[in-house]
Amino acid sequence: MPRYAPLNTSLFVENRKRLYSELHSCSLLVLNSNDIMPTNADGSMRFIQNSDLFYLTGIDQEESILLMFPDFPNEDFREILFLRETNEEIAIWEGHKYTKEEAREVSGIQTVLWLSQFERIFSMLMAEANHVYLNANEHIRADVKVETRDARFIKWCQQQYPLHRYERLAPHLYHLRAVKSEEEVKVMQEACNITEKGFRRVLQFVKPGVMEYEIEAEYLHEFVRNRSRGFAYEPIVASGKNACVLHYIANSEMCKEGDLLLMDVGAEYGNYNADMTRTIPVSGKFTDRQKQVYNAVLKVQREAMKMLRPGNVVKDYQKEVEKIMESELIGLGLLDKHDVKNQNPKQPLLKKYFMHGTSHHLGLDVHDVGNVYRIFEPGMVFTVEPGIYIREEDIGIRLENNVVIREDGIHDLMANIPIEAEEIEALMN
Known part of the structure; x- marks a missing residue:
């Protein structure tokens, strides 16, 4: 069973109710769990x-299917949860699986x-x-090379029942998942609190001579002992020149x-994620230039x-952030204001020093679902x-911090x- 404290069943009940209003009348909805992915040999x-199945059920087990027919x-038969039937041999080799009663308590189904x-x-x-x-991974940055359980089900279903009208579930779930309930925010706050504990531990540990992977281990120790499954994503622990590699995950060099x-x-907790970035001086003190x-x-x-407010949109928000960054880069002597004034707007000079977006949705997925427009x-x-x-x-x-948009701010x-x-x-120090 999951190591995290049980989440409130009302979260999943309310999520299903919210989805009902998105569907056509006389509709059947099908969601499959993920597969357990192989490595090599029998690994x-x-x-x-x-994430979508968890959002609607709270069920954290393989070979699970949700049917909804409001x-x-x-x-x-308006909500049905199908589970893998356990037996004594499965219990011996793999451990406990949900009983029907436990699944009812978790999901409210x-x-x-x-x-x-x-x-x-x-x-x-x-x-x-x-x-x-039917469901599929429609995240705009997804690069799906492995056939999923949902994808196999789509093939089987359309072959068995070719005359039904098939609809995409993902746009409806993505619309709902982009706005978090207070219950979801509580779980994400716990993920952030565990991340804080890891960071404070590391501040006492870092000094010249430690290896990047030793720092990674300090985070993992603190995360797991606080009921997290571990890192929400592959951790970046990048010292010196490595800090200029955006997706550096080797974590193999000495901090000098x-x-x-x-x-x-970031820590994961209850399938929800934190995503923090901090930059610290290995010696315990920034140089004047570093601090600048x-x-x-x-x-x-x-x-x-201040610009993450109701009514703004990602494109306009990013543009305004880049104006502020441009000013700071000029102040640091990295850009010349006359060059900036005459730059090609489609190839802004600041991209040499700030080449990524400022914000992304966060939730059950680290780059969480949601329409960028x-x-x-x-x-x-x-x-x-x-x-x-x-x-x-x-x-x-x-x-990097994680923030919730409110009516009056964040x-x-x-x-x-x-x-x-x-x-x-x-x-x-």
Whole structure:
């Protein structure tokens, strides 16, 4: 069973209710769990649940299927959860699996059946359904090379039932998942709190001579002992020149005196994710130049937070952030204001030092689902992560917090995680 404390069942009940209003009448919806992915020989990766299935059920187990048919005449079949039937041998080799009663308590779904009954029940429901909603990974940055359980089901379903009207489920779920409930925010706050514990531990550990992977191990120790499954994503622990590599994950080099250390790490908790970046001086004290660049990044981050307001959109927000960053880069002597004035607007000069976006949705997925053209709404959770990367000076600084958009501003889920240069120095010394 999951190591995290049980999440509130009302979260999943309410998520299903919200989805009902998005569907055509007389519709059947099908969602499959993720597969357990193989490695080599008889090895397998750790199971990670399909985010959409978890969002609607809270069920954290392989070979699970959710059927929803809100208009079905018999109320007992409007929500059905199918689970892998366990036995003594499975319990010996793999451990405990959900009982029907446990699955009811977690999901709030009353009709829980074994997978062996799926095809018979599905056939009965399909006889009454006009529209069938099937799921796929439609994240705009997804690069899906492995056939998923959902993809295999789509093939089987359309072959068995070719005359039904098939619909895409992903746009509806992505629309709903982009706005977090207060219950979801509580779980994300816990992920951020665990991340804070890891960071404070590392501040006491870092000194010249330690290896990047040793720092990674300190984070992992603190995350796991606080009921996290571990890192929300592959951690970046990048010292010196490595801090200028945006997706550096080797974490294999020694931290040297005078270097900066950029750490992009986050804890997972209850399948929800934190995503923090902090940059600290390996020696415990920033040089004047390092602090100058650090404070420029911090200023951009704080100005960006002010613009995460209901009514704004990503494109306009990013453009305004880049104007502020441009000014800071001129102040740091990295850009010339006359060159900036005459630059090609399609190839802005600041991209040499700040080449990525400032914010992305955060939630059950680290780069969470949500339409980039959608106007910001209360309840959306975003990262705020400006950075300046000066390769010729071996300076890479990024600062990242996670914030919830509110009617009147933002709520910073990482407000308690040290970020001021002076506070970082004080805690390291």
